[in-house]
Amino acid sequence: MVVTPAIAIDSLSFRRAERLVLDAISFALDAGEMLVLLGPNGAGKSTLVHCLLGLAAPHAGSVRVLGEDLDRLARREIAKRIAYVPQAGHSAFAFTVEQMVLMGRSAHIEGAGSPSRRDREVVRRALADTGVEHLASKPFTQISGGERQLALIARALAQDTPIIVMDEPTSSLDLGNQGRVLDLMRKLAAEGKCVVMTTHLPDQAFNLKARVALLRDGRLIAEGRAEAVCDLGSMSRLYGAPLLRLSDTVDRGVVGYVPDLS
Amino acid sequence: MRFWRAPPAADGEGRGLLLVSALALGALILASLALGRYPLSLGAVVETLIGRGNGSESDATAQTIIFMVRLPRIATAVMVGAGLSIAGAAYQTVFRNPMASPSLLGVSAGAGFGASLALLLHLPTIAVEAAAFVGGLAAVGASYLAASRVKSQSLITLVLCGMVMSALFQALISLVKYVADPVDTLATITFWLMGSLAKANGADAATAAAPVVLGGAVLFALRWRISLLALGDHEAAALGADVVRLRIIVILCATAMTAATVCVAGIVGWVGLLVPHIARMLFGMEPGRVMVATATLGALFVLGVDDVARSASIIEIPLGVMTAVIGAPFFLFLVIRARSEQWS
Numbered sequence: 001m002v003v004t005p006a007i008a009i010d011s012l013s014f015r016r017a018e019r020l021v022l023d024a025i026s027f028a029l030d031a032g033e034m035l036v037l038l039g040p041n042g043a044g045k046s047t048l049v050h051c052l053l054g055l056a057a058p059h060a061g062s063v064r065v066l067g068e069d070l071d072r073l074a075r076r077e078i079a080k081r082i083a084y085v086p087q088a089g090h091s092a093f094a095f096t097v098e099q100m101v102l103m104g105r106s107a108h109i110e111g112a113g114s115p116s117r118r119d120r121e122v123v124r125r126a127l128a129d130t131g132v133e134h135l136a137s138k139p140f141t142q143i144s145g146g147e148r149q150l151a152l153i154a155r156a157l158a159q160d161t162p163i164i165v166m167d168e169p170t171s172s173l174d175l176g177n178q179g180r181v182l183d184l185m186r187k188l189a190a191e192g193k194c195v196v197m198t199t200h201l202p203d204q205a206f207n208l209k210a211r212v213a214l215l216r217d218g219r220l221i222a223e224g225r226a227e228a229v230c231d232l233g234s235m236s237r238l239y240g241a242p243l244l245r246l247s248d249t250v251d252r253g254v255v256g257y258v259p260d261l262s
Numbered sequence: 263m264r265f266w267r268a269p270p271a272a273d274g275e276g277r278g279l280l281l282v283s284a285l286a287l288g289a290l291i292l293a294s295l296a297l298g299r300y301p302l303s304l305g306a307v308v309e310t311l312i313g314r315g316n317g318s319e320s321d322a323t324a325q326t327i328i329f330m331v332r333l334p335r336i337a338t339a340v341m342v343g344a345g346l347s348i349a350g351a352a353y354q355t356v357f358r359n360p361m362a363s364p365s366l367l368g369v370s371a372g373a374g375f376g377a378s379l380a381l382l383l384h385l386p387t388i389a390v391e392a393a394a395f396v397g398g399l400a401a402v403g404a405s406y407l408a409a410s411r412v413k414s415q416s417l418i419t420l421v422l423c424g425m426v427m428s429a430l431f432q433a434l435i436s437l438v439k440y441v442a443d444p445v446d447t448l449a450t451i452t453f454w455l456m457g458s459l460a461k462a463n464g465a466d467a468a469t470a471a472a473p474v475v476l477g478g479a480v481l482f483a484l485r486w487r488i489s490l491l492a493l494g495d496h497e498a499a500a501l502g503a504d505v506v507r508l509r510i511i512v513i514l515c516a517t518a519m520t521a522a523t524v525c526v527a528g529i530v531g532w533v534g535l536l537v538p539h540i541a542r543m544l545f546g547m548e549p550g551r552v553m554v555a556t557a558t559l560g561a562l563f564v565l566g567v568d569d570v571a572r573s574a575s576i577i578e579i580p581l582g583v584m585t586a587v588i589g590a591p592f593f594l595f596l597v598i599r600a601r602s603e604q605w606s
Binding site: 055075076082083093095103106107159 | 355358359360417483484485486487489490492493496497500501502503505542547548549550
């Protein structure tokens with residue numbers, strides 16, 4: 001039996017004003033797999049995420065999701081397959097957390113309809129799974145950055161898709177909230193979802209025992225398990241800076257990197 | 263937007279409050295029918311409305327006053343208030359900008375130019391309305407394009423571009439006035455643009471009602487999807503919204519509603535900015551409820567202001583003057599808040 005990969009990207013290229021932002025990227029992910037995208041600022045991580053979500057049209061190559069070409073799918077059909085967790089930003093409109101998460105159900109609501117009882121039930125469960133049910137009636141503008149990020153993940157859960165793409169989901173979080181988000185991601189993958197995230201912290205890839213893809217200048221320079229790909233040399237080259245390898249927890253399979261100032 | 267009072271969480275509370283505002287609107291409509299240079303008792307108003315008079319002469323006068331003068335004016339005020347408020351809320355959502363409104367985007371001035379040009383050429387009502395629509399659409403399109411060229415994250419940018427468009431169309435309106443016939447057309451255009459419902463008749467009420475009711479119905483049907491646009495293009499698209507199509511539909515509806523109000527009442531500023539904020543403050547963000555609330559409060563506001571405008575002094579105060587006196591300080595308050603809360 002041939003298993004269709006959840007995501008199959010084939011020689012994807014993207015140009016912005018004559019500059020090649022993504023250069024012939026190819027990889028495939030199966031259900032239940034986690035991919036951590038590492039790369040310096042401007043490497044093309046966000047552009048790759050946008051291409052993956054169908055928000056940017058590649059100039060060559062293809063993105064196939066569950067066997068279907070992304071550019072042949074309507075917006076709503078894409079939203080039934082891939083959920084997006086953006087970086088939690090500011091909003092000028094005070095939706096409550098519950099309303100925000102309820103918006104995750106949009107793709108499942110027909111034309112001019114409004115959410116059904118079942119939609120609200122799904123939302124209640126998503127809020128419980130992310131541990132933010134106590135915030136349900138709080139305005140999104142009045143909760144902390146960590147709580148906002150968890151609420152956005154709850155929205156992605158409510159969207160009920162086989163694939164979840166997260167853009168730096170831990171960038172504004174303290175260590176406690178980072179742990180909560182990573183733990184949640186691990187559970188989602190264990191439930192069979194395909195999870196893609198971008199981050200600046202290689203240790204998260206070790207912690208999650210995820211696959212890693214290194215992106216630099218729009219090219220995929222290495223791809224594989226964290227322990228195979230993220231050694232000191234490749235990390236220093238990736239970020240173009242001397243790094244220190246923190247290996248106190250190496251017996252737990254976790255390695256971290258910090259800038260070397262000496 | 264953050265407010266000093268948390269939006270009502272309980273559905274019941276929101277529904278109760280909505281019922282109260284609907285009843286208040288009903289009561290104000292009845293009171294407005296009684297109010298005026300020729301005062302009628304509430305009893306006489308109700309008797310005339312349900313057609314139970316005793317056929318006396320005062321009865322016939324009451325009938326004329328209510329059906330020919332006051333009811334058309336009240337209906338027009340309700341349509342203008344509801345239309346401008348819903349349009350303002352719609353613009354605020356599609357542009358993700360709590361400071362957007364028909365007048366601050368230049369839509370009112372654009373529509374005013376289109377309509378005054380049509381009046382100058384003595385075109386029929388339907389053509390005046392169409393010209394207002396085209397003028398309004400040109401203004402909002404130009405404001406939006408200009409703001410997106412500036413590529414600034416600040417919310418003030420769109421408002422600034424809107425004010426530039428507004429100034430441009432005001433200048434074009436002056437040009438129309440300059441070439442207008444001073445004996446008849448000039449006065450018509452000038453008084454109408456000041457914003458007044460003094461001459462509102464049944465035809466005006468119908469002119470305003472058709473686009474307001476139709477546009478409002480489309481926006482209400484799509485309310486759930488439209489609220490996604492408040493999250494920004496990428497998020498809305500990732501949640502399954504067809505962003506470009508949705509935005510075009512919303513702008514067309516809101517502009518048609520604004521143009522219709524400009525055709526019957528001239529440029530009545532600030533309503534479309536003020537009312538959506540008050541509605542969100544009292545009713546939260548639940549798309550259906552807040553939209554009905556916006557329409558109701560808008561109707562209450564304009565009808566109330568028009569009642570004051572026509573009965574506070576011997577001479578009528580132009581409606582646009584009154585709404586500006588209330589709206590301008592409110593806008594400053596918003597600008598100050600926008601700075602302190604880092605809207606971006």
